[in-house]
Amino acid sequence: MSDAEQAVALARHYLHVDQPRRALETLERVADPDLEDPELWTLRAAALHALDKPAEAARAAREGLARAPESPRLLYLLCDCEAQRGDAAAAERAILSCLRVAPESAPALCRYALLVAKEGQVDKAARLVEEAARIDPEAGGVARTRMIVAYLQGKDEELARHGKARLAADPDDALTYHLLGQAMLEGGRVEEAGRHLLTAARIDPGDNDLADAAREARFASHRLMRPLWPMQRFGAIPVWIAAIVVFYGLRATGNRAAAGLFGFAYLAYCLYSWIMPPLLRRWMGLSR
Structure with a gap:
């Protein structure tokens, strides 16, 4: 196994165990001739994105796409980075390119659904996520995207149904508790909302948005x-x-x-x- 192959395997392992900084350090030791491997740029972009450096991650994704222009993973990563940078148009171009390459990709359809939902196109987002669920109902992101779209549509019963199923599969999903709590708070179910939002904050104490929501719930339920x-x-x-x-x-x-x-x-x-x-x-x- 070459040095570059070892670096790729080790970086992939570090990303899997949520150590993006060590993954990045590993990749930076790769010699220049090996940088033509698009997988190196994919892992570098993923590590930078995990470290909340969207501009650098987007540059790494573009370097990878210069070597592999039809890589669905790189296009998906580029969409995430551009969305995080606030460039909705660039994010949409990236995810549409991803869907042209992989039209049956449920994760890409869900990502596009979240993108258009953020722009206020909630009905279009609902159609996209239902198409993703038709293709692969077990795909990562389908259940979560369904919950987010149901919340934006104000469909509390649908949100509760998807949330219950999600918590049965993963009792420690902070996003589910957060969405259910916000819906309950907006519906005047203050005490229940407080319990859900505080649970979300306990599950993910590093999320400032969850901490703020939990404090607001504690205030509202006083x-x-x-x-x-x-x-x-x-x-x-x-x-x-x-x-x-x-x-x-x-x-x-x-x-x-x-x-x-x-x-x-x-x-x-x-x-x-x-x-x-x-x-x-x-x-x-x-x-x-």
């Missing part, structure tokens, strides 16, 4: 916020309309005293909703 759960679930305007209906309903039935008490109670409730959240945030050390 006992001092419980009186405001109707506003969180239905919104301030529907609660206001309901209060107006009750107030004038009491007046119309001759219960003016009750209507007056209700009016003062609702005014106090409004003041509470304005004053308590910022005070509680400050007390809990949260900022907004």
Whole structure:
């Protein structure tokens, strides 16, 4: 086995055990003549992407594509890197090229679905992920993409169904807990949402977004916020309309005293909703 082949095998092992830095160090010791091997550039791009260096990873992917222009893996990696850099057009070009080479690739269809979903094309994303599920329902990313699209579509029952199946297969999937928790929070199921989001943060303590979501859930589920759960679930305007209906309903039935008490109670409730959240945030050390 040549030095380059040994480096490829070792780098592949380091990536498999989630040590991208060591993979990169291994690849950097490869001599110049061996750099024509596209697999070296594929592994280098994957390692840089794992190290959150999308610009460098994209350059490595392009170097690989100069040697293997129809490599689905390199095109997929390039899409990921461009998306991370915020260049949606370049990411779309890369994934469409990947799908031209491998039209039956379920992971590539899922990646394209996530890309268009981010641009607001949720219905198109749903069609793409269903096509991926038709091709290979067990492919990596299909279940997760289905959950993300269901969440964006506001289909809570579908999200719950896919989430339950996902957790049965992988009880430590932080993304599933996160999506379910966010949907519950938006639906006013604050306590359940808090449990799911805190579980997600415990599973992946290094994810800042999960940590922020867990802190928000802890704030929303605090006992001092419980009186405001109707506003969180239905919104301030529907609660206001309901209060107006009750107030004038009491007046119309001759219960003016009750209507007056209700009016003062609702005014106090409004003041509470304005004053308590910022005070509680400050007390809990949260900022907004």
